[in-house]
Amino acid sequence: SQQGEEDPQALSIQEGENATMNCSYKTSINNLQWYRQNSGRGLVHLILIRSNEREKHSGRLRVTLDTSKKSSSLLITASRAADTASYFCATYNAGNMLTFGGGTRLMVKP
Amino acid sequence: EPEVTQTPSHQVTQMGQEVILRCVPISNHLYFYWYRQILGQKVEFLVSFYNNEISEKSEIFDDQFSVERPDGSNFTLKIRSTKLEDSAMYFCASTSWTEAFFGQGTRLTVV
Numbered sequence: 001s002q003q004g005e006e007d008p009q010a011l012s013i014q015e016g017e018n019a020t021m022n023c024s025y026k027t028s029i030n031n032l033q034w035y036r037q038n039s040g041r042g043l044v045h046l047i048l049i050r051s052n053e054r055e056k057h058s059g060r061l062r063v064t065l066d067t068s069k070k071s072s073s074l075l076i077t078a079s080r081a082a083d084t085a086s087y088f089c090a091t092y093n094a095g096n097m098l099t100f101g102g103g104t105r106l107m108v109k110p
Numbered sequence: 111e112p113e114v115t116q117t118p119s120h121q122v123t124q125m126g127q128e129v130i131l132r133c134v135p136i137s138n139h140l141y142f143y144w145y146r147q148i149l150g151q152k153v154e155f156l157v158s159f160y161n162n163e164i165s166e167k168s169e170i171f172d173d174q175f176s177v178e179r180p181d182g183s184n185f186t187l188k189i190r191s192t193k194l195e196d197s198a199m200y201f202c203a204s205t206s207w208t209e210a211f212f213g214q215g216t217r218l219t220v221v
Contacts, residue, residue, distance in 0.1 A: 033209060042114075042201055042212035043153065088153060090210075096141060097166045098203075098210055100153040 006089055006101045014109050019076040021104040023089030024069075030092060032065055034074050037086045037103070046074075046087075081110045112136045116202050116213035123192055123220055131187045131216045133202030142185045143203040143210065144177065146170065153201070159185065192220045 006023045013019055025032065031050045035043040049056045049065045049072065056063045062075040076083055086103040093099060115134045123129050135142050144156040157177055158165040164177065176188045185204075189196055197220045203210040 031208065035212075037153075040199070040215075040217075042214045043203075043210075045209040045211070048209055096160070097155055097158055097168075098143065098205070099155055100145075102152040 006087070006104045008104060009102065010105045010107075012107045012109065013079055015079060015081055017079055017108075019079050019083070019106055019108070021074045021087050021106070023072045023074070023101055025072075025089070025091050025101075026070065027091075027093065029067075032063075032072050033090045033098075034061075034063060034072075035088045035090060035100070037088065039085070043088065043100075076106075079106075079108045081108050083108045112211070114202055114204055114211050114213035116200075116216050118216060119214065120217045121219070123218070125194055125220055126191050129189050129192055129218060131189075131200050131202075131218070133185045133187070133213055134183050135185050135202065135204030136206075136211055137183070139204035139206045139211070141165070141205045141207075142179070143205070144187045145201040145203065145212075146198045147201065147215075148198045156187070156200075189218075192218075194220050196220050 031048050033048045034046045037043045047058045047063050049063045060077045065072045084107050086105050088100045088103045090098050090100045117132045142159040145153050147153045155168050157167040157171045174190045178186050199215040199217050201215045202213045
């Protein structure tokens with residue numbers, strides 16, 4: 001079964017706007033991670049939030065985690081055309097299998 | 111910055127042929143992974159490898175697939191008899207527990 005599921009599946013915004021992507025997961029986690037994938041390329045780690053953290057910032061990225069709702073959100077502020085990519089959340093299961101959600105395809109129009 | 115490298119970047123093979131995809135993980139990492147991504151779809155876990163043996167594998171990773179760490183640096187994925195539906199991007203990743211570092215992938219096209 002899929003551990004992480006993102007919504008929306010696709011998001012189109014104008015440059016300068018904020019983009020919010022959500023992720024839900026099913027089982028207990030130690031941490032949750034967000035990755036970015038440019039079209040046809042490998043995944044790049046963006047940010048990790050531990051289960052005892054509620055919010056974390058990194059540059060224009062803000063991640064929240066609500067373990068009671070088993071959900072996380074990724075906010076990209078002041079988006080740029082270069083932020084156009086797919087964004088995935090990922091969690092480890094007990095056996096160290098890193099499982100990805102279906103991803104959100106973000107398009108930022110200049 | 112350390113990186114995971116994969117070769118080849120693109121492989122075209124005939125159905126039924128064997129292919130070997132190669133990866134050089136980051137040297138001090140402990141866990142190694144193979145993932146698959148069919149065009150436009152999600153990133154699917156295939157197998158994880160730790161301490162020279164398979165740690166976990168998914169339903170996709172059937173008897174046609176095998177992994178090996180033949181020396182101290184390379185990590186390979188072998189598909190014994192390729193099928194059309196094996197066409198996908200294959201990503202190798204390594205981790206020392208938290209964030210995973212991914213290679214740029216091998217695009218496998220089975221014709």
